[in-house]
Amino acid sequence: MAKTAVSVRRLLFGKPLPSWRAAHERLPKVLALPVFASDLMSSVAYATEEILIVLVAAGEAALGNVRPISLAIVILLAIVVTSYRRTIFAYPRGGGSYIVSKDNLGTLPGLAAASAILIDYTLTVAVSIAAGVAAFTSAFQAYAPYRVELSLMAIAMVALANLRGLRESGLLFAGPAYLYIMSFLVMIGFGFGKMAMGTLKAPPREAIDVTSSLTTFLILRAFAGGCSAMTGVEAVADGVAAFRPPESKNAATTLMIMAVVLGSLFGGVSMLAHHLHIVPSETETVVSQVARAVFGAHWFYYVVQGATAAILVLAAQTSFADFPRLSYFMARDRFMPRQFANIGDRLAFSNGIIALWLLASTLIIVFHGDVHSLIPLYAVGVLLAFTLSQTGMAVRTIRLKGPKWRWNAAVSATGAFTTGVAMLVFAVAKFTGGAWIVVALIPTFIGIFLKINQHYRRLADQLRLPPGGRPVRPEMRNTVILLVPGIHKGILPAVDYARSLSPDCRAVYIEVDPEDTPLIEERWESWGAGIPLVVLESPYRSVIQPLLRYLEEVKKDRVRHLVTVVIPEFVPARFWHKILHNQTGLMLKWALLFRKDIIVTNIRYYLEK
């Protein structure tokens, strides 16, 4: 059975990796991009649309704002990335918003950032997987009834790839990620070319109903909608330690590439959409409309669509890369169970991966795969984390006063202010739409983290050894009580063992039926190896009461003695045989568990059939 378990494990995860290979498992930049940027990249598929959906409510003329808003987002991205670049160099062992906030603002902001991020990652996995599966099932309607099963399979696939290690998931996901980037670059290039030549024609569309006027609040909402395209930044900052050395430099470069790619794709799509006067539609995504206008029914249109569907599923990758790492940081600081600090067979943080897998799968099952309503929830989280992180960096910069500190602090402060405003707008706009859940969950999580921390601190206090070495203690002596359920072959190993433990050893027989006692005593003479036999009467037929009473007596006149109870135990050949035996040994073990000063040892006797 144990062997099968090992084989299955090998098959799923590959051979265990020794600790010294950790350096080899680090990510080159070319793999780090798909591992950390999938979420970011995938947001290009919907960020422009999010802006347009908000703007369209204010009528045709308002749509023109897509360009300045997109520009503002790209500028904000530049600010955030600049700010995070400095974070990466300041925290070369990993510096996501949890670490930066905790380090510069205090424990509570740190935990708030961590809660927000952990919630977000869980939501991201559920939402992006469900979105990818929905894209697939809208093409292949026959699979629509199985969307929950398909989603669970997709989560399992991403989780298993991550359990095999970050490097492996990078290798697995690099193809679709680069295909996606390439196809979008081609689309934007062609689009701009056609635009320059004046051959890019807007598709025909219906008139728009104006349902709202263009208020500042509306613009802010459109802006905030676009902001959610920035989660990947956080993941890179946490994951510096996963890069090849020089870690910070490589991470910073990756972050820059990521920002440039994201800025180009997002800016490009927004500009094309604006030029084409595209209006968000119920039946076709903005990206699809743009691609169709650029390529017509050309096969490349389908490449763009396919790559978009793939990247939506892979967006979950970013969460799987960072959730376990953040959990590791928190477990190291004793805010999460220490199991999250374990490093698995493949040098991945297995427990964090498994936890995220289970949480996201639960969300999918609970919401029957229809997690659309969760989408508005997570912008609040990521924006809160950005705000806290950049505030932290600003505080730090002002405190340390390095070169150009004024300018740097201003950059961080601007980033913090902008993301902070976006967060507030989002939280207010979507409060009744579900954002209240996040607002309520964050304090709950902080409470749990603090409670866990308290436990570990109390534990450490209780386990602390006094200064100086071990005091000279009189040697403990051991009194052994061998429980004799009957005289048969199965107790012989226990007799041998009890005799070997201590010269102060006796056997105890509990007499339920006095008729049996003479025979037991006679046979013990032959088989008891000279250990004295004590017969305890049990008028109420209980095995436990007389034994406990006897143990009390034994302990009374043995102060510096430990008392070990040796219980012979059958191990039947087949599992179901267990129900055919009195579970006296087990019951005794349970009863003795509550006695602090008694040690119980089971000596097993294996039956062969």
Added chain:
Amino acid sequence: MAKTAVSVRRLLFGKPLPSWRAAHERLPKVLALPVFASDLMSSVAYATEEILIVLVAAGEAALGNVRPISLAIVILLAIVVTSYRRTIFAYPRGGGSYIVSKDNLGTLPGLAAASAILIDYTLTVAVSIAAGVAAFTSAFQAYAPYRVELSLMAIAMVALANLRGLRESGLLFAGPAYLYIMSFLVMIGFGFGKMAMGTLKAPPREAIDVTSSLTTFLILRAFAGGCSAMTGVEAVADGVAAFRPPESKNAATTLMIMAVVLGSLFGGVSMLAHHLHIVPSETETVVSQVARAVFGAHWFYYVVQGATAAILVLAAQTSFADFPRLSYFMARDRFMPRQFANIGDRLAFSNGIIALWLLASTLIIVFHGDVHSLIPLYAVGVLLAFTLSQTGMAVRTIRLKGPKWRWNAAVSATGAFTTGVAMLVFAVAKFTGGAWIVVALIPTFIGIFLKINQHYRRLADQLRLPPGGRPVRPEMRNTVILLVPGIHKGILPAVDYARSLSPDCRAVYIEVDPEDTPLIEERWESWGAGIPLVVLESPYRSVIQPLLRYLEEVKKDRVRHLVTVVIPEFVPARFWHKILHNQTGLMLKWALLFRKDIIVTNIRYYLEK
């Protein structure tokens, strides 16, 4: 927690009784009657009706057959009781059909009888409780939706009374049982008196549709329907040992009283029903019709009805009296798990009572309290048991050739033949109506019993000690491996213990992160009490693999050594704290469970908060 458990136990079951009180707990005849006869008595409530229901199909004229059929049943009862009287004297320690068949016909017939009886008892409890509750809910319609809950409560009540001991349940149920007998005797007496004076008038009723002609088969079916009124006979035969001494004599007398009472009540009701030309109705029972005709709307009519409802619930008592006892007999013979042979706190066979409680409750829940369809099933079982038991007695009488053996054998053979025919008629008539279930279950049960028996026989073979005493064996020596997870206060008790066990003792530290090792080694110097420390490298970060490898090595050069692994273990103050700790100790214990020659001892360290 343990204290609360004890208090609850006391409250439910009363104080434990010492074994020497067993004789005091025996039943006087006056209590034995309600304990064993409830089922039998309750059958009067429906036996006449069962006959009439079959006969009415053949039209008005056929109804006259109720008298000869009832007479035949009373004669059969007399035969069976005569036969069982002899059984009781032949088997003074209990002689139900299981024991008699096994003793005289062989193991398989014995197990067949036992299976039939155990199935029957389970069905009887479910059916009679449900019938009693139905009688109650037809009077109080508001409770109808809760019939499952009410049934479960009623079963629990009877089961708990039995867990308090047979004597207690006798005391509890004697009132309703005697009230029932008295009220029926009064009804029959008044009825006969009025009949003699010619003032007993048949109530008006509708004409009858003839749907069938009066065939021999129909008469046999009517006869078999009435036969089910005889289960109590079996329970008395099994329960001889529960009577006050002289056991056989008292049991035989009780059986006679029971037969006379049953015969009188059943015969009386049948005669009155015949005289009144009563026809079974959908809306009113035969007994109710008789009582109404005798008393009119007098309050005594309600006494009869109330006592009938009570006795239907109490009919379950007979099963609770005999099922556990039969299980005890079978466990003693190693055909059922030996737990059924345990005697509980109150000198009752607690495990059998609990098993019957659970089985009957399951039936109630599975059938949503509508167990009416189970009624035809159990006549087959009881009749099979009667047939086997009486055949066994006939065989025994012929073999032993005591005084008047020819006559006695003829009585038993006649009983066996009659009940055998009745069983066949029932099995055929009701085969598709559910009797096939019993026919299929009996061989299944026999198979399970044989399998259990095989296990116990093999076990005994494996545990048998060779003849002669213990050979002189070289003394075993004990090598102790103390597992050191870290150096803190929690491991000190384990250090003390390990040192006390054997001079051949070493500590093992598994090095997951080599950076920690120097500190561990240094602190061990101060706290290790001189035990040598072995550091095991673990390049793959597993705790289990290096330890297992090391244990293999240790065992290789220690042939006559036992190896004890001592594992320090935290016991957190609160249960939820457990999830905050690596379950390394537990995992090691599991891994070592599969190593036959290694003994694991946990030394607990209790945290205070």
